[in-house]
Amino acid sequence: MTGSLVLLSGGIDSATALFMEARSSDRVVTLSVNYHKRNKREAEAARRIARAAGVVEHLEVDLQFIREAMDLDEGIKREVTELGVPLTFIPFRNLVFYSVGLYYAYVLRLERAVVGHVFEDASLFPDVGERNIAALNGIVERMVPWRRLRVVAPLLGMKKEEVVRTAIELGVPLELTWSCWLEGERQCGTCPGCRKRRETFARVGYQDPTEYDCPNP
Helix, strand or coil: CCEEEEECCCCHHHHHHHHHHHHHCCEEEEEEEEECCCCHHHHHHHHHHHHHHCCCEEEEEEECCCCCHHHCCHHHHHHHHHCCCCCCCCCCHHHHHHHHHHHHHHHCCCCEEECCCCHHHHHHCCCCCHHHHHHHHHHHHHHCCCCCCEEECCCCCCCHHHHHHHHHHHCCCHHHCCCCCCCCCCECCCCHHHHHHHHHHHHHCCCCCCCECCCCC
16 A cells, blocks of 8 residues: 655646656545645645545645745845745745645655655755755654655656646646636736746647636736
8 A cells, every 4th residue: 555645736736746646646645735825726726636636635734924035024035036036935945844744644654745846946946856855855764764754756857848748648637726826716817827837838739728817918
């Protein structure tokens, strides 16, 4: 028996990681973290995607103390901007999220916590990458030596286009995923998240099933 806990945001990347796990794992649980000002539509999308994947259980954890750099003080915002790191950066975000995921994986007797990072994430955020995950897994092994637990990132070697192609092959319900930075009835079509989504689908040559408020930006 194999079991996985997938950290599910509601976006394309984590949804693809989930459907990959659903193919190879006997038991899958999903976990969403509700941090400060998290997009409510994204959280709703995660719930729908989890249902579509037929997971055993979908968990939600409230960690409202966690804030993006844009919601912290001016000194931190200036520091992050000068380093060229996006203001959506959350200090130690992945260390916290991975730890929460590992905790639930342990309690639920699952073997791994799965994250949906992709190739581009590692170039944008300093807390993403194979070296970080390997280092954390080394610590996890020493902390809980009697149980084989680990964090895995199956999409880390893939670019966005490859992820979308994989999602199509796996039958991921892309119409349920949410990329927009806003919380409207439909995705806006013009924010950075929507623009990146539209550009990715265009490069793949696949019709994006999403309905946008602005169909022709």
